[in-house]
Amino acid sequence: MAEASRPMSAEHHAAVPLWRDVRILRWFFQIAILSLVVAGIWVLARNLVTNLNALGLSLSFDFLQRPAGFAISEGPVFDSRGTIWQAYLVGVTNSLRVIGIGIVLATILGIIVGVARLSNNWLTSKVALVFIEVIQNTPLLLQLFFWFVLVRSLPRQRRDEIISIPGGDIRLGPVDIPPLAYFSQRGAAIVGVERHESFSAWWPFLVVGLLIAIALWIFWVRRKESQGKPPTGQFWLAVAGFVLVGAVGWLIVPGSPVKLTIPTLTGEGIIVNYEGGWQLTNNFQAVLVGLVLYTAAFIAEVVRAGIQAVAHGQVEAATALGFNRGQQLRLIILPQAMRVIIPPLINQYLNLAKNSSLAIAVAFPDLFNISQTIGNQTGQNVQIIAMVMLSYLAMSLSISLVMNFVNSRMQLVER
């Protein structure tokens, strides 16, 4: 049989005409499509260059070294005599700040809401459901405006101004929890920590402390396991180790490496500003709250789906072994759910990064906002748009890279 079929297939093969040969067709179509794409790009590029020349515009990036001539409301120190390139970097920094903080907060809130959605408690589950449905089904831009208007409707930022109403006096002014936090329509100022010069000598202690904490954790778990006991108490042991090393470092290093900064109201009369503390402008608050809630709603659904993807038998087995709800979630369900959760989670992180460009609507000076200003002051729109696209691309690819690494570590290792 084998002998009979071999010559037949060879003959059959020889008889295939070129236009039906799969290998040739594959190459042909790939080359055809590639050349179409290249031709398309070439036509567009030529069109661009011709039209720019007709208008007397250039594609040079020299304008980046010109003085910017505009100020930026927040971010790294920048004044209007800085170059356009520096202004652009301020925008990048502000974007990274809102994306970085946003991703952390959205993940935490998303996991909480996602777990709450599956709670047996009727109220908890329904509150989570309403949150998810309302946030997911309204446009993000609208939500940003909503939060911005909400922040702006707080009292004005000014010194005490008491008005009397029946039933008592009301103090108009920032909503204060002195001296910890001040909230006004301009923004919030809260107690924060500030680095001092000796911080550079102190942080190695923190790193060592962290390593020691991890080592203690592993040691304690192994010891308990070898004794045949359930591993408990490793968390507090690790914290104690970390604090101990940090405290030793604090005593060795001259002066205090970090200290609290407390916001204080400065200025007399109508214009008063907060100095010190961590300052969150109304723009930043609106962007951050909007992005975090919006992304958290989607992450919550991802988490819910991931948890539900873990077979119910796992929970039953864990219950049979005497795990309580918290342990089941932490030790049995989440580690398995993670494998399902992480790939869509990467998408949500990317969405958050890209949605951060909506910050322009609430005047947060992010990358996109500043690039719009630059484009307008200089007219070099083609270059600016290209730079913005590359910047967002770099951010998104970095997030993908990190998350794909995490994903590859989390996936089931088959032996």
Next chain:
Amino acid sequence: MIERFTKSRWAIFVVGMIIGMIVLVACGASAQPAAPAATEEMAAQPAAETEQPAAETEQPAAMTEEAAPPVQTGEGTLAEVMARGTLKCGIHGSLPGFGFIDASGTNSGFDVDYCRAIAAAVLGDANAVEYVPLNADQRFPALQTGEIDVLIRNTTWTLTRDADLGLDFTVTTFYDGQGYIVRAADGFESVADLDGGTICVTSGTTTEANLADNFASLGLTYTPNVFSETPESFGTFVDGACDAYTSDKSQLASLASATDNPSDYVILPETISKEPLGPLVRANDSDWHDVVAWTVYATLQAEELGISQANVDDFTSDDNIGVQRLLGTGDDDLGALLGLSKDWAYQVVKQVGNYADIYERNIAPIGIPRAGTLNALWTDGGLMYAPAWR
């Protein structure tokens, strides 16, 4: 069988989606020509009457003059506008007095009237305008890419913009200067009182850069709050989140006049910059540049000659040679040199008015008097001056 059934269902689904997409795309594509077509019909009546003689007289002019004006040849904005039958005019969509939607739901304002004047000059119908509301960031790209024919949107004439944007400024239609508006209750009396304050400003404007210069030269500090849309920016100031809002003084007056209680706001006395506002066209399009510039000049020349929208018909039989040249009622056909009809300036004055008409209709109601300002006619001590009409 089941598999084949689901496959064919998929095929039907996919084909349905594709057909749906094509229909949607086709609707989107046809929507744009459809709108001009409707206005074109309306425009056709007056345009046809006035353009007929122009077209006839144009032929010899084009032939004798070696360099034929690119009429109806598909080059140049003038030919494009004439072929399309509507003028695409970039305006401010929400600035009372300059470009906004008025109570009757139509675009109105000083800048809008100049769009109408250009349409009257080129197409013979002031209503043959397609308005494109733009924010400050969108305006230059919109003109650079040909989305609009002319940009008349409170745009300050600066060296950088003129030289670097691939655009040309034509004529100044309004001399303005930047100022600050504050709440009357706050008691600020000068810019120095704003030290350390928060200032709302609209992005992509000369204002943003002037603000930085002004505070730096006075040695004061401030926090900018930069919005892309004027209403958002001014609204944030009104809410109290900014101590002041800065822009051209005409704009400040206009925005304050639209608030619930205009007397709550005060414009500080300082004028910190020169802000000559006027129409822009794409660079290297001289014919179109001339048409836009001379349309503005026609409104000034008409005012200088005492011809207004109300009395223009009294001048059609006037034997003053200057009046005849302007209105095209004499032997000179100056319109043909611009590629326009003989009575183009008559149409501008008749349908839109002279400079004083346009000013009184739009700017006076928002509380900016004209007398004694740079916007008065040169004969009254202002800067409004049309070159020689011959």
